[in-house]
Amino acid sequence: MVSGMSEANNSSGKRAWVELEKFLPLIDQGDHRALAKALSIVEDLDISLSELENTFGEARDVAILGITGSPGVGKSTTTGALITHLRALDQKVGVIAIDPSSVLTGGALLGDRIRLVQHFTDKKVFIRSLATRGALGGLSRACDSAAYLMKRAGFDSIILETVGVGQSEVDVMRHADTVLIVLAPGMGDGVQIAKAGVMEIGDIYFVNKADRGGAEDLAREIEKSIALSPPKLISGKTWQRPVLIGEMERSLGVAELWSVISEHKMLRE
Ligand SMILES: Nc1nc2c(ncn2[C@@H]2O[C@H](COP(=O)(O)OP(=O)(O)OP(=O)(O)O)[C@@H](O)[C@H]2O)c(=O)[nH]1
Ligand SMILES: [Mg+2]
Known part of the structure; x- marks a missing residue:
C-alpha cells in the first residue's frame, strides 16, 4: 500500500504514487530520467515534502x-x-531553475537553455526548469519537493537559480543554504541594491560583468549597504558577507567565487 495519497486520491493520483515508488530506488542510483519524471509528478500533483518524507523517508x-x-x-x-x-x-x-513567470511565458527559459546547452550532454549534470502553478504557496511547496528529489539523486552540489528578483524569488531563496546575489554594473545599480528584501537574504554578493565600467564602484556601494546591517551569524560564527567581482562570460573569478561558497558551506556544517 502506497501512503501519502491524501492530496491525490483519485485514480491518476494513485497511479502517480505507484510510479513514484518505482522511480525512487532508481533516483537513489542516480538515474536522471527517473528523477526528471518524478519531478514532473510532484510538480503536477503538488505533492508536498512531508508527503514524500512520510512515504519514502528523509x-x-x-x-x-x-x-x-x-x-x-x-x-x-x-x-x-x-x-x-x-x-x-x-x-x-544538479540545477533547478525556478521561473514563477514561466506559466505565462510557456516555461521556455530559452536564454538559459542556450547558455547551459554545453552541459546538456554531460551525464553528470542535470538541469531542469520548474514552472509552478499560480496557487499560493505552490512555488514553495514545489521547491521543497524538487529539492528533496534532487538530494536523493547523489549530486555533490545542487544549484537553485531563479529568474529575476521579486517576492517569489526571495521565497525561493529560503530553500537555499547559501544565497548568492548576482549584480551587474549599469543595470540600475541603486535599484538593484535597494530592492527590499533581496539584499538582506544574500550570503555572498557577486558583481558580474567586470569588463564593463563601474563594477568596482558598484561593489563599494554594496559593501556600504552591507555595513549598515550587522554581520550574519551562522552556527554561532560570524559571517562577513563578501562582495566579489568577476566576469562570468569568460569564467573570470569563478574559482574565487566557488571557494567563498565552500567557506560558507563549511561554516554551516
Ligand atoms: N559583458 C558581459 N556580459 C555578460 C557577462 N556575463 C553574462 N553576460 C551577458 O549578459 C546577458 C544576460 O546573461 P544571463 O546569464 O542570461 O543573465 P540572467 O541573469 O540569467 O538573465 P535572466 O535569466 O533573463 O534573468 C547575456 O547576454 C550574457 O552573455 C560578463 O561577464 N560580461
Ligand atoms: Mg537566467
Missing part, C-alpha cells in the same frame, strides 16, 4: 546554493561557469 543533506539577482545580470552565465568549474573538480551537479 533525503540526505546536500547544501543548496541559491542564485538570484535582477534580470540579465548573468545568473545563468554564472550557473554555467560554476557547473564547468565543478565538473573539473569531478563533481556531479
